[in-house]
Amino acid sequence: MLDLAILGLLEERGDLHGYEIRKQLREGLGLLANVSFGSLYPALARLEAAGAVEATEALEPVEPPAAPVPPTGSLSGEWAVLRSRRRATRRGRGRRSRKVYRITDRGRSLFADLLTGQGAADDPRSFGLRLAFARHLPAPARLALLERRRLQLTERLAEVRTAGGQDALDVYARAVVDHMADALQHDIGWLDRLIETERSAATPGAALAPGATAAVGGGAR
Amino acid sequence: MLDLAILGLLEERGDLHGYEIRKQLREGLGLLANVSFGSLYPALARLEAAGAVEATEALEPVEPPAAPVPPTGSLSGEWAVLRSRRRATRRGRGRRSRKVYRITDRGRSLFADLLTGQGAADDPRSFGLRLAFARHLPAPARLALLERRRLQLTERLAEVRTAGGQDALDVYARAVVDHMADALQHDIGWLDRLIETERSAATPGAALAPGATAAVGGGAR
DNA sequence: GTCATCATGTAAGCCGTTACATGATTGC
């Protein structure tokens, strides 16, 4: 799951260093991938060892030195200039030795595997993450992803309903079970709309067929 | 989370052995607690060590001994007789040495602590489990549980909305974020109805007040 | 000169899983 998020981000947003990866994951995908450093850095090391990413030590080619410093006469002014020069010299870096990571071809292939996620966990986060990166998937695989998820949820719904069928449950347990069923149906409905959108996008003839316009528009409630 | 499920089950359904605990958890609470033996048995041992449960070796009052064994002369025959005698001797059990667990007073106190779950994880399973056992909680604690959960969800909703506010998201990422917000609102609405029901149950005067009947009825959609 | 932020990493621990080992009992 973490690997998928890292690779996806590197693929979409270009080369990044660890700290930045975490920041962007938190900001962009919020709850789907709010990862801690304690898992992020080992994950990056693992991916590098596997050849899925390359790290450059971020000793990037230094910019040509800035124009000579006009003395200001004030000490704090000189200081400020020195600081800014140092910043200018290491421009684009600003900070510590930052290891910048870039996704490799092997990484892209791994990303594709994780994205289809045949043997992946069926938790909502994992699915949400895969769907969030679904534009990197060919259309049929995308549809398959959605339908596999739909199948999982309907199976779980059946389970929940058999659990709810027994009447040994008190008010609170009943409320929980009922709400689980409700939420599952809500999710399934959402998937159905997504699937419908995918299907109509996959058959471009539909847009040309008479009367098809109504079916195409307004997919996402 | 596991401890809570075990203690709750032992409290509600009386004394049980490990195998049965797992069975009932799977059947009754389904997705909330489908636990594996690999975690269940260590958990029971832990709870026993902590004094939260007592185990009786299931050497329940033995039936009067069967008639003396007539020797058959064959070794396997003797064996078979020994086995069947053992079976007869331990009548009502039928199977292996089953350790039957019973919740203690310390266990009940621990259960109450876990149920209020002040420092517990905020994942849906954990909350669902606590709510499912909420009838063992005093009414104010129950209300507090619901309101704490509501607060968490509204905070997360705000997070999701700030994440969704940026327009760097493509169709799929957007769909995921939007649906997360949607599902959160759905959950919050459900909590609101539960809270409302709790509140009106907590103020018995309300039922007597004129015109209050409409507010009380039909809480749970 | 001190505090917040940026930046990378290690160590320990939590909470669960699957797989393995063992064995009794029942039903066919």
Add this chain to the structure above:
DNA sequence: GCAATCATGTAACGGCTTACATGATGAC
């Protein structure tokens, strides 16, 4: 006699978290 089910446990591993260690840089 063989498979399915009942019953208890151990071992190894997974994937994540928190806490800790370290240090540079920037802002005031």
